[in-house]
Structure formats: C-alpha cells, structure tokens
Amino acid sequence: QQKVQQSPESLIVPEGGMASLNCTSSDRNVDYFWWYRQHSGKSPKMLMSIFSNGEKEEGRFTVHLNKASLHTSLHIRDSQPSDSALYLCAASIWTNYNVLYFGSGTKLTVEP
C-alpha cells in the first residue's frame, strides 16, 4: 500500500485562478512533508517543505499541514501557465529517515 496519497489526479484551473492540491499519509510514523514540482521533460525540484502544524507561505504558494490527520495541502494563487506541471508530494518516516516516499502526483494545467 502506498504511504502517500495525492488528489486530485489532475486539475485544470484558469490563469489567475487558485489551484488546491491535497496529500495524505496513512502511516502514523510520518514526520515531514515536501512538495516537489516537475515540469514536462524535466526532473523534480523541491518547491516547499513543511514540518510543523500550520501554514507556510512563499510568494504565491501556501502550504498547510495538519499533523493529527497527516494531511498537507498546496495552494497556488494567481496561477500562471508556467505553473503547469506534475506536483509530487513526499513524506519522510522517522523509522527510515533515509528515504522519501512519493505520491503519484497531481498534474496541474493552467489554461490561458
């Protein structure tokens, strides 16, 4: 069973709109979450990380974390066509801190 689940599988938003992506883990040993962005034909790049309950904002990107429910969400406001990419959520588990477990991704398309 996959340790990290992402939803939706794909998402289309208009340019200037808000994109909301979700990620949950079923493993109570999860301690940290990361969000990676992967443009088509490129390798994933770390976008944001969150380790504590609450919210973290960097420019147009906001990440929320609820550690009790092991749920994190990524929100992109004023979405741009250049934000179109595959967004991967990853989690680390304190019992094996060497490995990040990745979800299957949300494919975001921002339409001009």
Next chain:
Amino acid sequence: GGIITQTPKFLIGQEGQKLTLKCQQNFNHDTMYWYRQDSGKGLRLIYYSITENDLQKGDLSEGYDASREKKSSFSLTVTSAQKNEMAVFLCASSMGTGGANSDYTFGSGTRLLVI
C-alpha cells in the same frame, strides 16, 4: 553549488539486453537513490545506498542490480530489458541525516526505450 549527472541521457536497448545507467554527484552527499518514473506518474524506488558499498532494495528492485563503489557514484543495471519498456530513471542524492536534511536533489534523468 554541486551537480548530479546522469549518463546516458537516452538509452535504446534490445529485449533481453543488460543495460547500465550511471550517476555521479559532487555534493558529497551520503545517500543516493534510483527511482523509476513511468510517463506522467509518480516515482517508484528501485535501490538506494546510504554509504559507499551499501545497497538497500526499494519496492521495485526485482529485475535490477545496483552498485556503489565510490561515495560520489551510483550505478543501476537493468538485468534483462523487457520489450516495449519505456521509462525515465531518476537518480537523486541527499544528506540523508533525516528531518529537514532529507530533501533530494535529482539528476536530469535517463530515458530508456527497449525495442
């Protein structure tokens, strides 16, 4: 800044062939990884290594071998390529010390096609 280099960028093989992919990093990271990514999908862990000469199997290790003879390099071998197989193999490295230092840096990938 460091860099992680994968070779070759493209690899075309024949069914049943043994194929080797290479990865080098100069971050001095302890931990290195090989992931497979099928078109538009997430990443599946094949092998990882926490130090020179160490190998740990991931969920997808069957059909693959790996080697970490030096701290800076990690190679992956497809032991018998499957016909019509098409995937991207991503190498990554990290400090591997847990917590905030667990994030990865990825190479640009090797794109495999088996004919």
